[in-house]
Amino acid sequence: MSIIGDGLEILSLIDKAKNADVYRQLGDYIDKIREQQIENDRLHEQVRDLREQLRFRGTVERVHGHVFVQGDDDEICPRCAEVDMRPIHFVSQFTKDNGLHAGCPQCKLQTHFRYPCKRENAMKGE
Ligand SMILES: [Zn+2]
Numbered sequence: 592m593s594i595i596g597d598g599l600e601i602l603s604l605i606d607k608a609k610n611a612d613v614y615r616q617l618g619d620y621i622d623k624i625r626e627q628q629i630e631n632d633r634l635h636e637q638v639r640d641l642r643e644q645l646r647f648r649g650t651v652e653r654v655h656g657h658v659f660v661q662g663d664d665d666e667i668c669p670r671c672a673e674v675d676m677r678p679i680h681f682v683s684q685f686t687k688d689n690g691l692h693a694g695c696p697q698c699k700l701q702t703h704f705r706y707p708c709k710r711e712n713a714m715k716g717e
Pocket of ligand 1 (some may be wrong): 593662668669671672679695696698699700
C-alpha cells in the first residue's frame with residue numbers, strides 16, 4: 592500500500608471523538624506527504640527532461656557553419672538546437688517578396704540559402 596494509503600488506514604482506526612488532536616495532526620501529515628509526492632513527481636520529470644537535453648546536446652555537430660544531428664544528413668536549426676535543445680529540420684519557405692529561403696518552421700529563423708544544406712555539401716564547405 593502507498594504511504595498515503597497507510598496514513599489513511601491509520602486515520603480510519605482512530606476514534607475521531609476521543610483523539611481529535613491526533614486525528615487532525617495525522618490529516619495534516621498526510622496532506623504534507625501528498626504535496627511532497629507532487630513535488631517529487633515534478634522533479635523526476637525535470638530530471639528526465641534535463642537528461643534528454645544533455646543527451647541531445649552530445650549529438651549535435653557543426654559542419655562549416657551548418658548544424659546536424661549525428662547520423663542525420665539534413666540540416667537542423669542552430670537556434671532551436673542551442674536554445675530549445677530540439678532538432679528542428681530546416682525547410683524551404685517562400686518569403687513575402689516571393690524569394691525562396693531555407694528556414695526554421697519553428698522559430699522562423701531564415702538563412703540566405705534557398706534550400707536546407709545536406710551534410711555532404713556542408714563537408715565540402717558549400
Ligand atoms: Zn528554429
